[in-house]
Amino acid sequence: MNFPSKLIxxxxxxxxxxxxxxxxxxxxxVLHLLKQDEKNTRTLASSLLDLRTKITYCKECHNISxxxxxxxxxxxxxxxxxxxxxxxxxxxxxxxxxSQYQGLYHVLGGVISPIEGxxxxxxxxxxxxxxxxxxxxxxxxxxxxxxxxGDTTAFYITKKLKEYNIKVSTxxxxxxxxxxxxxxxxxxxxxxxxxxTNYEV
Amino acid sequence: MNFPSKLIxxxxxxxxxxxxxxxxxxxxxVLHLLKQDEKNTRTLASSLLDLRTKITYCKECHNISxxxxxxxxxxxxxxxxxxxxxxxxxxxxxxxxxSQYQGLYHVLGGVISPIEGxxxxxxxxxxxxxxxxxxxxxxxxxxxxxxxxGDTTAFYITKKLKEYNIKVSTxxxxxxxxxxxxxxxxxxxxxxxxxxTNYEV
Numbered sequence: 263m264n265f266p267s268k269l270i271x272x273x274x275x276x277x278x279x280x281x282x283x284x285x286x287x288x289x290x291x292v293l294h295l296l297k298q299d300e301k302n303t304r305t306l307a308s309s310l311l312d313l314r315t316k317i318t319y320c321k322e323c324h325n326i327s328x329x330x331x332x333x334x335x336x337x338x339x340x341x342x343x344x345x346x347x348x349x350x351x352x353x354x355x356x357x358x359x360x361s362q363y364q365g366l367y368h369v370l371g372g373v374i375s376p377i378e379g380x381x382x383x384x385x386x387x388x389x390x391x392x393x394x395x396x397x398x399x400x401x402x403x404x405x406x407x408x409x410x411x412g413d414t415t416a417f418y419i420t421k422k423l424k425e426y427n428i429k430v431s432t433x434x435x436x437x438x439x440x441x442x443x444x445x446x447x448x449x450x451x452x453x454x455x456x457x458x459t460n461y462e463v
Numbered sequence: 464m465n466f467p468s469k470l471i472x473x474x475x476x477x478x479x480x481x482x483x484x485x486x487x488x489x490x491x492x493v494l495h496l497l498k499q500d501e502k503n504t505r506t507l508a509s510s511l512l513d514l515r516t517k518i519t520y521c522k523e524c525h526n527i528s529x530x531x532x533x534x535x536x537x538x539x540x541x542x543x544x545x546x547x548x549x550x551x552x553x554x555x556x557x558x559x560x561x562s563q564y565q566g567l568y569h570v571l572g573g574v575i576s577p578i579e580g581x582x583x584x585x586x587x588x589x590x591x592x593x594x595x596x597x598x599x600x601x602x603x604x605x606x607x608x609x610x611x612x613g614d615t616t617a618f619y620i621t622k623k624l625k626e627y628n629i630k631v632s633t634x635x636x637x638x639x640x641x642x643x644x645x646x647x648x649x650x651x652x653x654x655x656x657x658x659x660t661n662y663e664v
Contacts, residue, residue: 264559266527266534266552273514276507280492291481293553295515296527303515306477307508313474314496314504326497328468351467352494358465 324369324386341365343400373411394426401429525570542566544601574612595627602630
């Protein structure tokens, strides 16, 4: 693309570094900002900078937080005997949106991935193990993606938690609600038969 | 959505003001920035601010430019007898990408739209009329969108240019290359018959 201005080119290059945004979309966004009030661009830029420089993480669950302790960890309404292990913040948001879980969280910050050079020490697994004694946690729910990396992480954590005599469970794998049986892949279908649940009417 | 942090919420709100970006996409972009180096966010923010504060417009064609005169207006390779009238910068980029046009441009900065309160005086029509005498321009090509507003603007400009005895043309309307005749709307099809061209082999 031939840009009429170096400033436009720079802005388009920076915006198109964001995931899922190509040069054409970036140009559209940049020209949109140019048409808007200068104030809007200032607010956008400063909110991004504030986010990056001022953000803190909860010292207990490691989720993004405005305070030392996040709202979930600080809440008296949460069930403190349940701890859900997730990969990252979007997973916490996704589970919170279901309104089906009232326990606490622990954000690992990733999953074990030898290919990307992420070992257990890069994740918050040590702080998880430290958190268990004297916490009153009775059950740990593993809510990790059903990938090779997720499974490896789940296996590693389960082994680490063995000595604490707490229940370790994993979220159910099966056919999604609304999913058609004949179009489900055989691994999911096979697993859904193995982990069948009682049908209660 | 329940955000774990006010900083995230602010950033998501600002990013989702951009066209075509909803709250979910905004959250994904914002969390991506959080995972990246702080430097990346700084560069992004400052390129947007620079764009908004430092940008200038060519004093001849009013296109976005880094200098008083844009590269196209300054180029000695362009045909100075042709002037293409467009609504805005993206149109210039689109026409430049075709490599089929070697003349100059004039960017109106919009089209006449009584509903949005944009009259001829809000556009760069006066500067267009001033530009015509002693410029050597022999033909003005109207490259405006085939909408009610585009047609009104084309009509207004044509009337304004009448006294200067120059040719005024408009880009061809017809069936797009690769378009199927039977699926073309009847107005386009009708117009393509009326403005048929000689078939030369």
